[in-house]
Amino acid sequence: MMRFGERLRMTVFGSSHGPEVGVEIEGVPAGVIVDLPAIQRQLDRRRPVGRRLATRRHEEDRLEIDRGLVDGISDGGPIRAHVANTDVRRAPYERLGDVPRPGHADYPARIRYGPTADLSGGGIFSGRMTVGLVIAGAIARGLLAGRGVDVLAVTRSIGPVEATWPAEAPLASLRDLAAGHEVESPDPAAAALMEAAIEAARREGDSLGGIVEIRADGLPVGLGEPFFDSVESELAHAYFSVPAVKGVEFGAGFAAARMRGSEHNDPFVWLDGRVRTTSNHAGGILGGLTTGMPLVARVAVKPTSSIARPQQSVDLATHRACTVTVTGRHDPCIVPRAVGVLENVTAFVLADLGFRGGWLP
Numbered sequence: 330m331m332r333f334g335e336r337l338r339m340t341v342f343g344s345s346h347g348p349e350v351g352v353e354i355e356g357v358p359a360g361v362i363v364d365l366p367a368i369q370r371q372l373d374r375r376r377p378v379g380r381r382l383a384t385r386r387h388e389e390d391r392l393e394i395d396r397g398l399v400d401g402i403s404d405g406g407p408i409r410a411h412v413a414n415t416d417v418r419r420a421p422y423e424r425l426g427d428v429p430r431p432g433h434a435d436y437p438a439r440i441r442y443g444p445t446a447d448l449s450g451g452g453i454f455s456g457r458m459t460v461g462l463v464i465a466g467a468i469a470r471g472l473l474a475g476r477g478v479d480v481l482a483v484t485r486s487i488g489p490v491e492a493t494w495p496a497e498a499p500l501a502s503l504r505d506l507a508a509g510h511e512v513e514s515p516d517p518a519a520a521a522l523m524e525a526a527i528e529a530a531r532r533e534g535d536s537l538g539g540i541v542e543i544r545a546d547g548l549p550v551g552l553g554e555p556f557f558d559s560v561e562s563e564l565a566h567a568y569f570s571v572p573a574v575k576g577v578e579f580g581a582g583f584a585a586a587r588m589r590g591s592e593h594n595d596p597f598v599w600l601d602g603r604v605r606t607t608s609n610h611a612g613g614i615l616g617g618l619t620t621g622m623p624l625v626a627r628v629a630v631k632p633t634s635s636i637a638r639p640q641q642s643v644d645l646a647t648h649r650a651c652t653v654t655v656t657g658r659h660d661p662c663i664v665p666r667a668v669g670v671l672e673n674v675t676a677f678v679l680a681d682l683g684f685r686g687g688w689l690p
């Protein structure tokens with residue numbers, strides 16, 4: 330299923346080593362001014378070029394709008410956008426159909442799609458597919474910004490290194506702090522340690538995972554479509570579509586299981602003419618609906634599977650044990666590249682729920 334969303338829908342297309350990757354977005358009303366430089370800035374955030382800690386694949390990721398905009402204003406029809414794949418090297422992937430990489434999608438994809446499965450560069454399972462998610466989310470965040478909603482994702486941890494910051498820090502200051510570091514973490518000391526840890530893992534032919542934390546401020550009370558399309562369900566659905574995401578939690582998340590009700594419940598208060606809570610263990614969601622408190626989610630990203638070390642595999646033709654040594658170009662840690670993806674995906678889901686709840690016209 331390459332399509333996601335209900336009132337605001339995205340269909341992603343392309344593959345890692347095909348001619349392009351992109352997205353078609355349906356549901357953007359006519360007359361919306363689409364900030365193209367802002368979309369490009371979001372694409373640049375996930376782009377590997379110019380980063381010390383990313384794959385050496387050199388893709389410019391220049392945004393091309395194919396249809397749906399007239400002079401930067403939506404015409405009410407589907408918006409189709411793509412970026413070209415220009416730096417394609419197929420050779421390192423030629424044997425992966427027979428000898429799957431541990432931890433990547435090669436094995437189930439080969440069984441599901443047969444010998445013609447496109448596994449080059451990861452095919453449709455590549456992180457490159459998230460280009461479409463970023464474009465769609467960047468358009469959505471324009472819609473949210475017009476209603477005073479701001480969304481930010483930052484890195485909470487990489488491997489064993491954990492960042493800290495005050496829970497109530499304004500998003501603008503977190504954004505400024507995070508922008509100074511390739512890992513996009515707002516704790517400068519931790520960010521330096523994270524970057525050193527990624528460098529060390531790369532030198533050792535290994536990789537690291539980590540946790541991305543996402544916050545959305547300024548949301549109205551009552552977004553979400555219970556029963557099945559609760560805010561958590563929709564966000565988790567979208568987050569788990571991002572390759573390498575292995576865990577999602579909201580608010581106190583798994584820690585809630587070890588708390589008592591008296592500790593976990595967020596007391597209500599009347600503050601500045603509205604209802605607030607004095608803590609936010611709920612992560613801004615009760616009953617699948619937004620509470621008007623900051624929405625807080627954390628997403629666990631696994632360590633990159635394609636590492637430069639010999640690994641045990643099976644030759645699917647002979648059924649013999651063998652060793653696979655992954656070549657090609659890979660991120661030693663996916664987290665710094667996934668931060669912007671998860672931020673934009675969040676905006677997309679919230680805008681879709683906004684249309685569904687009648688909050689966005």
Ligand SMILES: Cc1cc2nc3c(=O)[nH]c(=O)nc-3n(C[C@H](O)[C@H](O)[C@H](O)COP(=O)(O)O)c2cc1C
Pocket residue numbers: 375384432433434451454455456457459571572573574631633634635658659660663666667670
């Ligand atoms: C932005 C981004 C970049 C990625 N880069 C790589 C990479 O360089 N090498 C790799 O093996 N996997 C990379 N991945 C992850 C794989 O696409 C993913 O692990 C694989 O498709 C298997 O899916 P799963 O991990 O969700 O089970 C990346 C993912 C994202 C979101």
